[in-house]
Structure formats: structure tokens, C-alpha cells
Amino acid sequence: MYIKIYCSIHNFFIHNICTHYLGIDMPSHGSLTKAGKVRNATPKIPAKPKKNLPPRRRNWRNYRRRILYAELQQPRARRR
Secondary structure (H helix, E strand, O other): OOOOOOOOOOHHHHHHHHHHHHOOOOOOOOOHHHOOHHHHHOOOOOOOOOOOOOHHHHHHHHHHHHHHHHHHOOOOOOOO
16 A cells, blocks of 8 residues: 655655554565566676776886886987
8 A cells, every 4th residue: 555645845755754654665666576587687798808907007117118217218308
């Protein structure tokens, strides 16, 4: 049984309190016997391998390339 109670300020909140104290259960969205059937029926697809390095390794690689190895090379002329 489902009773609608209309109140001026907090419709949903007061409706839930009133139905709780009256002992009226809220209707569910679909039966629980059907829960999870679509997900279980879907075929499992293996994950694709990642193309990028993790950020820590990528940052360390960029640091070596831009800072450490750049200092070992000859200094370039400044751009104007």
C-alpha cells in the first residue's frame, strides 16, 4: 500500500517520516530476484595493456632527459 502525503516545505522528507511511522514500506525499483542478471550475462573482455608509463617513472624520465643529460651536453647559444 502506498500513500502520498503532501506537505508544503519538505515533501520528500516528511513523506518518508510519515510512511515510516505508519508502517508503510516504500516500493522497490524492480524485484531483487532480477538483480545482477545483466552484468553476469555480459561477456568478460580482457583489459587492454596500458600505453603510458606511471607518472612517477614518466616524470623521472623527463627529469633525466631535460635536466641531467642537458647539463652534460655543451651549452647552446641563447635564443634572442
